[in-house]
Amino acid sequence: MEPSAVLSAWSAGVAAGTALVTRWGIVGPGFTWMGLGVVLLLAVPAALAGGGVVGWVGCGLTVAALAASRVRLLAAGFAAAAAITLVLAGTGEGYPVLVVTGAIALGGITSEMLLGHWYLVDPRLPRSALRTLCLVGIAGSVIDPAAALLHGALPPASGEVIVPIGWAVLAITSVLLMAAVWAALGERGYPAVMAATGLSYLAVLTGIGAVVLARVLVFGESLG
Structure with missing residues (x-):
């Protein structure tokens, strides 16, 4: 399992989330800068670790989105293009479905967490965007384990059980945490x-753990 595949999926998901929030126009360019900055923090190491030319193209599109951040629709378009390109960069080992499902899970959770910070600055913003990203995170946290199982996520040949048990715990915890996020957003104040x-901070941690362990099992690797 190449780290670049997970990092590319994660950066693609955050790029897509940033594109959506930018397109909705509920926040200023500051959020776009923050979201795309996170994308670069993930995408550059992914490109260095094996993302290849396509990975660097994704980084370039992210920079273009940053440069166009004051033109909302243009920035959203560049960010969406970066998301698509980064997904392609993550498919070097095959398993494109897992790249997409990982992007949905990690992108939804991370984007919800990032946008949540903006709401703490301006509580008057509508919560519909947070709820939408939360639903994306929940859906991804369910779909990604299902996709991993369909791709043959099985315990290593050595028979060790700690990895599949850890994966199950992290995957279930991620769903429960995002469900709790949804419930919290239903409260006033x-x-x-x-x-x-x-x-959502906690869900980011459990989510990345679940995504990584799923790929370990799919690729039949051992952590020992």
Whole structure:
């Protein structure tokens, strides 16, 4: 399992989330800068680790989106193009479905967490965008394990059980945390968004763990 595949999927998901939020026009260019900055933090190491020319093209499109951040539709278009390109960069080992499902899961969760910070600055913003990203994160957290199982996610030949058990725990915890985010967003008041953002932080940690362990099992690798 190449780290570049997971990093490319993660950066693609955040790029897609940033494109959506930018397109919705509910926040200023500051959020676009933050979201695309996170994309570069993930996409550049992915390109260095084996993402190849396509990975660098994705980085270039991300920079173009940053440069166009004050022109909302143009920035959203470049960010969406970066997301597609970064997905392609992550398919070097095959398994394009897993790249897409990983992007949905990690992109939805991470984008929800990033946008949650903006709500803490301006609580008057509508919560519909957070709820949408939360639903994407929940869907991805369910679809990605299902896709991994369909691709043969099985315990290593050595018979060790810690990896599949850990994967199951992390995957289930990710879904439960994002469900808790959804519930928190249904409550009134500033503390509700604070709670949702904090829970999404935890979901990012469990989500990346679940995605990585799923690929370990699909590729039949051992952590020992």
